[in-house]
Amino acid sequence: MKKLIYLTIFLLVTGAFTNQISAQSSWVAPKSADSNINPFKDDIEATKIGKKLYRQMCVTCHGVKGKGDGIAGVALTPKPANFTSGELQSQTDGAFFWKITEGKSPMAAYNMLNDKQRWQLVNYIRTLKQ
Template structure:
C-alpha cells in the first residue's frame, strides 16, 4: 500500500511540475508600460516590407517562414519559439511585441544591440502582416 502511495505522489508531482513548465512557456508577459509604446510605422507598407527582409535574415530560422514557431533551429528549443499566429500573440500590443524583441528571454536572444529601434518596429509591422495571412 505504501508503495502505491509513493508512486501516486511521484506521479502527481510530475504532472504538477510538467503543467508549470508548460504554463511558463506560454505566459511570457511584457511589463505593463510596454503597452504604452507607440509603433511609429503603423500602416507604413515600406516599413513592413523592410521588416520582412529583417525577419527572413534574423527570425525565420527559429520562427519559420510563416511565423508559426516551427523553424528548423526552433524545433529543439525549450521553450519553443512563439507562433505569431496564435491568439496570445495577436492579442498583444505592438509595444509588448517590440519589448520582447528588444529584451529577449532565453532561448530567444535580445536584439537591443543587434537591431535599431526602427528595425525592431519594422519587425513588429511584419509580424502583424503575418497574422493577416
C-alpha cells in the same frame, strides 16, 4: 554539513518546480510596454524591410509563416512563438517591441537592432496572423 545537504535538496526541488512553471506560462511584457506607440504603424515600406529582417534573423526559429516551426526551433524549450495565433496577436505593438528588445532564453535580446528596425519587425509579425 547536514544543513548544506538540506539546502541543496531544497534548491534542486524548487528549481525543478519553477522550471516547470516557466515552461507553461506565457511570456508577459510589463504593462508600461503597452504605452510605447508604434511610429511606423500601417507604414507599408517599414513592413517590407521588416520582412527582410525577419527572413534574415528570425526565420530559423519562428519559421517562414511564423508558426514557430523553424528548423532551429524544433529542439527548443519553450518552443518559439507562433505568430499566426490570434491570442498571441492580441497584445500591443509595444509589448512585441519590448520582447524583441529584451529577449528571453533561448531567444536573444535583439537590442543590437535600432528602434526603427525593431518596429519594422513588429509590423511584419502583424502580417503573419491568420
